[in-house]
Amino acid sequence: MLLVAAPRKGSSDVGQLHEHLDELGRLVDTAGAQVVGRVSQQVAKPHPGTLIGEGKVEEIRAMIADLTATLVVFDEELTPVQGSNLERELAVRVMDRAEVILDIFSTRARSHEAKLQVELAQLQYMLPRLTRMWTHLSRIRGGIGLRGPGETQLETDRRMIRKKIQYLRDKLRDVERHRSTIRTGRAPMLSVALVGYTNAGKSSVLRALTGEHDILVEDRLFATLDTLTREVEIGDGLRVRITDTVGFIRKLPHHLVASFRATLEEARESDLLLHIVDASREDWEAQAHVVDEVLESLGLADRPVLLVLNKTDALADPEAFEARIRELHPGSILTTTMRTDGVTPLKTALRERARSSRPMVRVRIPLSDGAGLAALYRMGDVVDRQEVDGCLEVTLRVEPWQAEQLAERGTLTT
Numbered sequence: 128m129l130l131v132a133a134p135r136k137g138s139s140d141v142g143q144l145h146e147h148l149d150e151l152g153r154l155v156d157t158a159g160a161q162v163v164g165r166v167s168q169q170v171a172k173p174h175p176g177t178l179i180g181e182g183k184v185e186e187i188r189a190m191i192a193d194l195t196a197t198l199v200v201f202d203e204e205l206t207p208v209q210g211s212n213l214e215r216e217l218a219v220r221v222m223d224r225a226e227v228i229l230d231i232f233s234t235r236a237r238s239h240e241a242k243l244q245v246e247l248a249q250l251q252y253m254l255p256r257l258t259r260m261w262t263h264l265s266r267i268r269g270g271i272g273l274r275g276p277g278e279t280q281l282e283t284d285r286r287m288i289r290k291k292i293q294y295l296r297d298k299l300r301d302v303e304r305h306r307s308t309i310r311t312g313r314a315p316m317l318s319v320a321l322v323g324y325t326n327a328g329k330s331s332v333l334r335a336l337t338g339e340h341d342i343l344v345e346d347r348l349f350a351t352l353d354t355l356t357r358e359v360e361i362g363d364g365l366r367v368r369i370t371d372t373v374g375f376i377r378k379l380p381h382h383l384v385a386s387f388r389a390t391l392e393e394a395r396e397s398d399l400l401l402h403i404v405d406a407s408r409e410d411w412e413a414q415a416h417v418v419d420e421v422l423e424s425l426g427l428a429d430r431p432v433l434l435v436l437n438k439t440d441a442l443a444d445p446e447a448f449e450a451r452i453r454e455l456h457p458g459s460i461l462t463t464t465m466r467t468d469g470v471t472p473l474k475t476a477l478r479e480r481a482r483s484s485r486p487m488v489r490v491r492i493p494l495s496d497g498a499g500l501a502a503l504y505r506m507g508d509v510v511d512r513q514e515v516d517g518c519l520e521v522t523l524r525v526e527p528w529q530a531e532q533l534a535e536r537g538t539l540t541t
């Protein structure tokens with residue numbers, strides 16, 4: 128397998144060409160292929176037919192022969208036409224980054240829901256490419272204006288794929304409905320979603336917070352494809368609900384993002400996003416930026432986010448890093464999942480959020496009701512108490528369910 132990068136001349140991709148190809152290499156590796164060589168070309172104006180220039184195509188053809196490669200992967204997105212042209216000219220299978228990612232997802236999907244989502248994304252990716260492929264064939268066979276047998280076949284295939292897409296959409300809607308029923312039945316508490324670049328350590332953070340060792344953590348891309356929700360005790364009797372989600376990556380195929388909507392619905396419904404970053408990477412800021420962009424495309428840009436810089440144990444110069452972070456992102460948290468106390472600052476931050484997210488209520492009780500007052504002190508954090516109209520008015524923070532209970536008893540004042 129041969130990797131090809133063809134960034135636009137003058138774009139920011141040029142400076143990060145090696146990182147991007149390294150990452151593509153990891154993707155290819157995850158997909159189960161072996162990298163034998165790399166080529167790159169800065170493209171001033173993308174060739175509509177082949178993306179890269181003719182000379183480069185020639186060079187790649189020679190490399191394929193030299194290295195006996197059987198597959199070529201482009202880091203850039205190829206249009207359906209470019210894909211089929213390159214395949215014909217190079218006489219090997221040609222893929223782009225999006226297709227490799229779809230491939231990984233399809234082999235890693237375990238749950239019923241993840242499988243449905245991946246299949247939907249794959250069919251949507253295929254549909255326009257199928258068309259171009261057949262158009263290309265029918266041109267060879269029949270020429271313009273002729274309806275060759277390919278045309279009929281194409282129509283049949285397209286109809287079938289569209290039908291399947293509709294079927295999968297309906298199925299996913301059912302799953303989504305089911306999820307939302309589960310959500311409404313849950314006890315109210317602060318809900319938090321872990322988001323971030325793939326391999327940043329999201330699942331590791333959940334593992335460290337819960338102490339559950341069966342949560343899957345792996346040094347590979349896209350270890351997690353299914354959301355996993357846990358209620359976690361974070362001290363002082365406070366609990367939060369934390370959801371682990373699928374990781375993001377540069378150039379995540381948009382079909383995939385769209386079809387993972389149901390999964391990411393958890394993130395949409397949560398009160399707070401924990402953006403987990405692998406701080407030990409040179410390019411962590413670029414990765415964080417990608418995550419911000421994906422969040423924006425999901426309509427989550429306005430959600431409250433807490434930046435969590437993880438893997439601080441692997442920093443070359445922890446002091447310098449911390450000083451810089453304190454200045455650039457004063458509200459962020461530094462963590463490591465390699466030490467038992469490595470997520471303590473995160474727990475503290477979550478406790479503060481959980482506390483302040485509890486509703487403030489005002490209760491009136493008779494001045495003489497000493498037992499009632501004691502019960503209120505046990506129930507929550509009393510913020511204020513004063514005499515009003517011959518009654519005692521107590522202001523306190525309680526859990527949402529306790530607020531409901533008080534409201535039912537009719538002791539709440541507005």
Ligand SMILES: Nc1nc2c(ncn2[C@@H]2O[C@H](COP(=O)(O)OP(=O)(O)OP(=O)(O)O)[C@@H](O)[C@H]2O)c(=O)[nH]1
Binds near residue numbers: 331332348350441463
């Ligand atoms: N050095 C170091 N490695 C860590 C830390 N946290 C996680 N890792 C490692 O990073 C790799 C990825 O961890 P995961 O928790 O699976 O990452 P993830 O964000 O859930 O990844 P995906 O599910 O693939 O998106 C694993 O090899 C972990 O052991 C940390 O604090 N320090």
Ligand SMILES: [Mg+2]
Binds near residue numbers: 329330350351371
């Ligand atoms: Mg994970």
